[in-house]
Amino acid sequence: MTRIVLVAVWALGAGMGTHDALADMAQAPAPIVIGHRGASGYRPEHTLASYEMAIDLGADFIEPDLVSTRDGVLIARHENEISATTDVAAHPEFAARRTTRTIDGTPVTGWFTEDFSLAEIKTLRARERIPAIRQRNTVYDDRYEVPTLEEVIRLVQRKERQLRRRIGLYPETKHPSYFDAMGLSLEEPLVSMLHAHGYRQRSSAVFIQSFEVGNLRQLRHHTRLRLVQLVHDSGRPYDFELNGDPRTYADLVTPAGLAEVATYADGIGVNKNLVVPRDSAGNLLPPTTLVPRAHALGLIVHAWTFRNENTFLPLSLRVAGPNGADMPAFYGKAIDEYALFYRLGVDGVFSDNPDTAREAMRRQGSVGVR
Incomplete structure (x- = not known):
């Protein structure tokens, strides 16, 4: 499968001629679609139902x-604090476990997974995290359990047999320094579980991602699976803060920063504003050169997060309601946003609506059609 795309502005800006740019793009594989927390635009996130739908x-x-x-x-779970994504507050037997913890330097009050056994977690049910925007998803509240990693893997392997196609896993280690300090390291059980289920090689359909740097460096010594450095458009990795390292996420996407990332990771997972910035009003600005610079170092680029609703889209792609009303939950011109990023050469997109991501590929010109 090849990508058929227009010549991107960045390619010309990087000194690549039209013929060369077209040749490189013709050889590039189609970008991958990553079901962000599953199909979280349609089902409560991080449930087996959401993953299967994705x-x-x-x-x-x-x-x-x-x-x-x-x-x-x-x-x-997206976070270890679970009051927004489960019915834990409705369980009187757990009322006394509500507490305040400092997570990555920020005080957070609620219920935390590390205070519950798996058996107790299994008594909870998942709920829609942003019901004001995704009210339709609330019809599925309290229907699904919180899944284990092993249950997710079994679902993926069952769907591979059923659909006769390869389906990948893209796990993220959340707050690894925090969990390390509690004696609940995430890396060892993650690698052990993946290896036990046959995911051992660089060619395996797995990417492991993290917003921290140290745990990815650690993982590099324990697995051949591909690693992805997550990069936000502000702030810095929490392990940098703990270690007194003054660098920020912005430093990770400088030429020197990317060269360092390439020594331990296979790619970067970036806030899409680092590829196409927005101004304070939400208007799109000219694309950056991040994608071609990362590619020049052999790094793949996966961008996040793509969603259909107006509130998440740039101003020019939002669709007004009756009489021009601002309708945050209305679907906007999401396909146009995907198309822009596909033209700029990203290798994958994190999407809450995988079907929209696929449709944008089809409209781009037979891109990614199975």
């Missing part, structure tokens, strides 16, 4: 964010 809608990979239970089992 696969059925065409996702190449699904993304489980991983935290730990008190007994050291990896489970899929």
Whole structure:
């Protein structure tokens, strides 16, 4: 499968001629679609139902964010604080466990996975995290359990047999320094579980991602699986803060920073504002040169997060409601946003709506059509 795309502005800006740019793009594989927390635009995130729907809608990979239970089992939650994504507050037997913890330097109040055994976690049910925007998803509240990593892997392998195509895993280690300090390291059980289920080689359909740097360096010594350095458009890795390292995420995408990332990771997973910035009003600005600079070092580039709703889209792609009303939950021109990033050469997109990501590829010109 090859990508058929227009010549991107960045390619010309980097000194690449039109013929060379077209030749390189013709050889490039189609970008992958990563089901961000599953198909979280349609089902409560990080549930088996969300992951399965993402696969059925065409996702190449699904993304489980991983935290730990008190007994050291990896489970899929966006955060270890679970009041927004489960019904834990409705369980009187757990009322006394509400507490305040400092997570990556920020005080957070609620219920935390590390205070629960797996058996206790399994008594909870998942809920929609942003009901004001995704009210339709709330019809599925309290229907699904919180899955373990092993349950996610088994789902993926079952769907591979059913659909007869390869489906990848894209796990993220959440707050690794925090969990390390509690004696609940995420890296060892993650690698052990993946290896035990046959994911051992660089060619395996797995990417392991983290916003921290130290745990990716550690992982490089323990697995051949591909690693991805996550990069935000502000702030800095929390392990840098702990270690007194003054560098920020912005430093990681400088020429020197990318060269260092390339010594331990296979790619970068970037906030899409680092590829196409926005001004304070939400208007798109000219693209940066991040994608070609990363590619020149052999790094893949996966951008996040793509969503259909107006509130997440740049101003020019939002669709007004009746009488020009601002409708944050309305779907905007999301396909146009995907098309822009595909033209700029990203290697993958994290999407809450994998079917929209696929449709944008089809409209781009037979890109990614199975």
